Amino acid sequence: MRVSVIGTGYVGLVTGACLAAVGHDVVAMDDNPAKIAVLREGRLPIYEPHLAELVAQTTRAGRLRFTTDVAAAAQGVAVSFICVNTPPRPDGDADLRYVEGATRRLAEHATGDLLLVEKSTVPVQTGQWIQKTLALYAARPGLTFDVASNPEFTREGMAVEDFLHPDRLVLGVASPRAEACLRALYAPIVEGRFACPVHPDCRVDRAVPVLVTDLASAELIKHAANSFLALKIAFANAVADVCEAAGADILEVVKGVGLDKRIGRAFLNAGLGFGGSCFPKDLRAFVKIAERTGYDFTLLKEVTRLNGARQAQVVEKLRRALWILEGKRIGLLGLAFKPHTDDIREAPALALAQRLLAEGAQVQGYDPQAGAKAHEAVPALTVCPDPYAAAEGAEALVLCTEWPEFAALDFARLKAAMVRPLLLDGRNALDRDTLTALGFEVLGIGRGRPPLPPTRTP
């Protein structure tokens, strides 16, 4: 099928490259000429595992093209995905001007029937506004537009895998024609009929569940899903605080809780809190959406409040251990909002860096991918070329983002570089018994049970 994506951010690029990878003919359009020029040169403006290879393969095969011309994205195309950004307004509401703009321009340039699909995260009832906008701006009478909501559930760092092997597909449609069109588009993914570019030997052993709903329900599913995941994390963080005070270990507690199939272990990792471009923004937007319907979503307001307190708690832990923070050097391991990405939007690590800098501490950090972006965002943060440099002269090292490579560091070397071997594991990702045995003073999150005492002198 001929498909276009409007917007080449995370969502648009992943959608375009993955649909091209399963055999569709994709035009990816963006208003930013610099971005399109970079993509045409075969470079990617973001780091996302497997995406560069996929873009290169599909571009070479002639199934993915980049353009700044909206007409090329509207004409001769059966389906157009709206993947533009929906930034938060000061009151938390989503700013939908780019969604409206994309809709209007597609309507003005379309020459045949077109299905417009909301892929960006939008408030419930956006679909209705898109329908009205299409009717108003259609290039000529008689054109048939369909509107659908097809929320994405991909995680950054896992986006290609999540897109090609989703837990479910949600198709919010207003007509049987839109449903048929989306079912045909996704058939290779639902039935596993494509050569997986991520795991070439992978086999899909079950069809992907497809949930067909009305437009409004599909729109709400997205906000409800993200809010529930954020709620799970906030709950684990709250239980972690109780564990810490009560002498229990959060890792044991979430293991025991998560073994209940009704609950599940995922998204119960306590730590520095959640960040990124989705959870914080979507929570605030969902509170706003609910407010408009007359419901005061105090539960989600509390999730936001609890999450915002996580970094201050870590500062407090450091203060208890080091007394005065002013003038002390503190190293941070991991600056991205989560591993496997260079995205620093609402990164808990940077919020922590800013708090420590405000206390007068000297903060130095390392991240495998996000160093440059982190330095740009927080110029007072010294970005180091490797983890050992981030430990140099430090009185404490805080693990902020659990990149897997941090578990395999040479901790003896790290300890030797530090002034005081205090390690605060802000994601409970390291083996604290091993570190204690090496002579580190280890602090975690919600780990009230003390580590095993050192068995040998380091």
Ligand code: UGA
């Ligand atoms: C999230 C959702 O997981 C995706 O399903 C959704 O499609 C996406 O938002 C979106 O709306 O576009 P993402 O923000 O990429 O994906 O990252 P997550 O893996 O969900 O992590 C979000 C934050 O929660 C990170 O800061 C992570 O460190 C934190 N987190 C996650 C925890 O603190 N504890 C956990 O147990 C899990």
